[in-house]
Amino acid sequence: MARTTSDIAVKPAIEASGVGKRFGPTRALHNISFSVEEGEIFGFIGPDGAGKSTLFRIITTLIAPDEGKIDVLGNDTVKDFRELRKVIGYMPGRFSLYQDLTVEENLSFYATVFGATIRENYELIRDIYSHIEPFKKRLAGKLSGGMKQKLALSCALIHKPRLLVLDEPTTGVDAVSRAEFWEMLKKLKQHGITIIASTPYMDEAMQCHRVALIQEGKILSVDTPEKIRAGFSRKLFSIRAPEKFRLITALKTFPETLSAYPFGDSVHVTFLNDTPVDSLADRLKKEGVNGAEIVETTPGIEDRFLELMEKPGEG
Amino acid sequence: MQNVVISVNNLVKRFGNFIANDHLTFEVYQGEIFGFLGANGAGKTTALRILSGLSSPTSGEVVVAGFNAAREPEQIKRNIGYMSQKFSLYEDLTIRENIMLYGGIYGLKKDQIRKRTSELLRKLRFEGYADRLIGDLPLGVRQKLAFSVALLHEPKIVFLDEPTGGVDPVTRRQFWELIYEASAGGVTLFVTTHYMDEAEYCDRVCIMNEGKIVALDTPARLKETYHAHSVEEVFVKIARPTATHNPLHQMAGSSLTSLPGDSHLKRV
Numbered sequence: 001m002a003r004t005t006s007d008i009a010v011k012p013a014i015e016a017s018g019v020g021k022r023f024g025p026t027r028a029l030h031n032i033s034f035s036v037e038e039g040e041i042f043g044f045i046g047p048d049g050a051g052k053s054t055l056f057r058i059i060t061t062l063i064a065p066d067e068g069k070i071d072v073l074g075n076d077t078v079k080d081f082r083e084l085r086k087v088i089g090y091m092p093g094r095f096s097l098y099q100d101l102t103v104e105e106n107l108s109f110y111a112t113v114f115g116a117t118i119r120e121n122y123e124l125i126r127d128i129y130s131h132i133e134p135f136k137k138r139l140a141g142k143l144s145g146g147m148k149q150k151l152a153l154s155c156a157l158i159h160k161p162r163l164l165v166l167d168e169p170t171t172g173v174d175a176v177s178r179a180e181f182w183e184m185l186k187k188l189k190q191h192g193i194t195i196i197a198s199t200p201y202m203d204e205a206m207q208c209h210r211v212a213l214i215q216e217g218k219i220l221s222v223d224t225p226e227k228i229r230a231g232f233s234r235k236l237f238s239i240r241a242p243e244k245f246r247l248i249t250a251l252k253t254f255p256e257t258l259s260a261y262p263f264g265d266s267v268h269v270t271f272l273n274d275t276p277v278d279s280l281a282d283r284l285k286k287e288g289v290n291g292a293e294i295v296e297t298t299p300g301i302e303d304r305f306l307e308l309m310e311k312p313g314e315g
Numbered sequence: 316m317q318n319v320v321i322s323v324n325n326l327v328k329r330f331g332n333f334i335a336n337d338h339l340t341f342e343v344y345q346g347e348i349f350g351f352l353g354a355n356g357a358g359k360t361t362a363l364r365i366l367s368g369l370s371s372p373t374s375g376e377v378v379v380a381g382f383n384a385a386r387e388p389e390q391i392k393r394n395i396g397y398m399s400q401k402f403s404l405y406e407d408l409t410i411r412e413n414i415m416l417y418g419g420i421y422g423l424k425k426d427q428i429r430k431r432t433s434e435l436l437r438k439l440r441f442e443g444y445a446d447r448l449i450g451d452l453p454l455g456v457r458q459k460l461a462f463s464v465a466l467l468h469e470p471k472i473v474f475l476d477e478p479t480g481g482v483d484p485v486t487r488r489q490f491w492e493l494i495y496e497a498s499a500g501g502v503t504l505f506v507t508t509h510y511m512d513e514a515e516y517c518d519r520v521c522i523m524n525e526g527k528i529v530a531l532d533t534p535a536r537l538k539e540t541y542h543a544h545s546v547e548e549v550f551v552k553i554a555r556p557t558a559t560h561n562p563l564h565q566m567a568g569s570s571l572t573s574l575p576g577d578s579h580l581k582r583v
Contacts, residue, residue, distance in 0.1 A: 047483030048454050145355045171481065174354040174509045175550045200481045203512065203547070215483065245495035261484075262491045264515030265534055306484050 011074050013038045013163060013194040014059065018068030021054055028054040030217045032068070036196060036210075041185060043208035044198040045305070051217040052198035053093055056167045059196070060090045073162055086114065089161030091152050093168040093198075099141030103132055103151055106140050107158060114159030124191055125154045128184050146177030153184065157193075164188065166197040170204065182207040202302040213305055220308040225301055232299035232307060234258065237277065240266040241284070241292040250287035261306055268303060318345035320471055320503045321366065326375035328361050335361040337526040338375070343505060345471070346498050350517030350534075351507040352546075354554055357523040359507050366505070367474055368392045380471045393422075396465035396473035400480055403461035406450035410441055413449060414464055421468035435463050455486030462493055472503045480510050491516050511547035520546060524554045 014036040021029040029051045036042045044052050057063045058070055061081035070077045075084050090096075097106050107129070111118050122129075132147050132154070140151060149169060156164060166185075170178040182204065185195055197208070205211045205225045213220040213228065221228055241247040248267050251260040256272040271277070277294060284292045321343035328336040335358045343349045353359045364370040366379055368388030377384035380394040397403075404413045414435060418428035436442045439459055449457055458478065465473050475494075479487045494504055494516070506517060514520045515534055522530040522537075530537060530553055534546050543549045 047486070048481040050483070174554075175511045175547050176354060176554065179551055201512070202484065243499065245492070245499035248492060248495065261488045262495070262516065263488075264512070302484055306488075309483070309485050 011071070012036055013040070014042075014070065014072050014196070016055075016059075016068070016070040019055070019058065019065045019070060020067035021051075021058065021063070021065050028217050029058075029065070032217075032219055034212055034219060034222050036194060038194050039189060039192055040209045041189065041195045041197070041207070043205055043211040044196065044214050045200075045202060045205050045211050045301075046198070046214035047200055049216075050214045052214060053167055054217075055214075056090075056092075056165055056196075056198060060088055060165050061085055086159070087162045089156035089159065089164045091156040091164075091166045091169055093171065096152050096155065097140040097148060100139060102137050102139055103143070104136040106151060107154055110155040111158045116159040118158060121158055121160045124160055124188075125157050127187055128157075129154045145173050146180075149173055149177065149181060150184075153181075157188075162193060164193050164195045166195065168198050168200065170199060170201065178204075202300070202305060205301045211301075213308060215305075215309060220305070228304050229299060229301050232304045234270040234307075236297050236299045236303060237269045237271070237294055238263070238266045238297040239269055239280075239284075239292055239294050241289050243289060246287070247284070247289050247292065250284055250289050253287070254283070259306070259310065263302075268297070319343070320345045320380060321349075321505070322376075322378045323362075323366075324376045326362070326365065326377055327373045328358075328365060328370070329373045334526050336365070336372075339528055341521060341528065341531055343472075343503060345503055346501045348494060348498050348504045348506065348516065348518045350514045350520035351505060351523070352509065352511070352514055352520055352550065352554070353523035354509065357554070358526040359523055362523075363474060363476070363505075363507050366391075367395055367397060393468075394470055394472070396468070396470040397476075398461045398465040398473065398478060399476035400458065400461075400478055403464065404449045404457055407448060409446045409448055410436070410452075410460060411445045413460070414467065417464045417467055423468060431467055435467070439463060455482055455489070458482060458486070458490060459493060462490065466497060466502065470502070472505060473497070475504060475506045477508045477510060477513070478506065479513055480508075511545065511550055514546040514550075522550060522554055529553050 012035040016035070017033045019029055019032040032055065044055065046052055058065050058077055059072060061077045061084050064078045072084055073087060077084060098109065101109065108118055128150050132150050135143065135147065140148065143151065153169070170181055173181070185197070188195065208225065210222065210224050211228065212222045221231065239247065239251070244262065248260055248262060251257050251267060251269055256275045258270045258272060260267055260269045280294055281292050319342045323339050323341050326336050326339040327334065339362060351359055365372050365377055365384055368384060368391035371385045371388065379391045382390040382394065384391060405416065408416065411432060414432045415428055418431065423431070436445050441460065444452070462478065479490055482490065498504055506513060508514065517534065519531065519533050520537065521528055530549070532540070537546060537549045538544065541549045541552050543552065
């Protein structure tokens, strides 16, 4: 490595300033700045096409930004890419495994490429790899989604990286495997590995120390999930009625309704200040919506995301 | 009382020694948004293929839109719509061309196709980019179009395969409004997914595990029965009974219970 550990410890693990990237007419990233502390689990939450993968490719030195720069572990992603590649573990969104190699062959391939051995770093992957070790002679292409994900994570870790970059690691994986996966990441914290992960699932934000909400190449907000949630600025009501379409259509016709979004079995609604909520059920009834239940509810991170998307200038 | 549009009675599907669907029995009603959930390999896709006339049951009786899946699969295909997030539209055709192509495939007459194409473009406010290639459009636009195209021939039932995974929160809600609208108009929506938050939008959900139905109820009642805050938590508790043998799974289950939003409701 070019620098000593003590040098790096005083700096954030990742420092991005003013990063921009275009692909032809498409502006994939626009003036992105953030920093990630060492040992943090940092999440990028945003839909498909938000720019998450592009950002991760810059962080992992695979592409260069058009504007701005990113320092990773004290190294510039463009100038110092050779150094950085040794200390980054990257699990790309599309599959990184060789389908026609076995589980064990994939792992030893990745170890060899980085000049490591499975034995010397086994402790790091033991909790994860032990789930798939019984199938080590199986071809990677024959594994279930959850097992592939565990193998890909083992492969990304086998050279004992200092930064782990996970691009949508839980997309397409069932709920049980998804929950397991986050538990594994939390355990990696004790090894001092910094982790950045992207996901389209809002609920996974709660698993991170801090998250960046990203949309159309811009960061809307960076904070702890709790603080992002707390940034919601209005009273939020959860309204439920048997006829959902009629309910949401009626709510949208009320002049004092600021927003009305379907949210599971209910509709999350905000109103202009001082709206008398008591009379709401009666007014809904006049619009033909029977049996409406109205409760005030605590906003979640997705509510805040929706609010930020309404007025992207804020936050 | 309610009009049954899908009736499944003791459906069994075997592949050699493997039982992919093990005596499934359930009904789906007209206008219902029915969620069909299960982990990878639980048997969802096999059942979906049978319900949509692509595969026949080994035994048991399946009736979809009034047609028997074993004897009248072609009739079923003509009377259902299908939309998948992964593939539904041709990327190298324009919006207009995709609508016309599907209209033709579903056997609509030329003037019908022309009329419904312009209706659809107006309804979705897509007139401005009717002649742009699908491949150049954002995912949310494609998704709304794919759903509308699946309704083009006015089917009674539409099968939706993971319709809103990966879409931004605003677009996803516009999409669910389209689904609610179709449902209010009497169309039955059969949603297969392993995104548990999609399940929260369904009227009833059916959870499959290892070829069997392990739960079928409204999301609210499932959460009550299993003392859970979300369908995700219900799923983690019951969809893989083997999970209880591994302490990791239990931890994992509890860690996802602290979802904000629908929990901590206060009465006003």
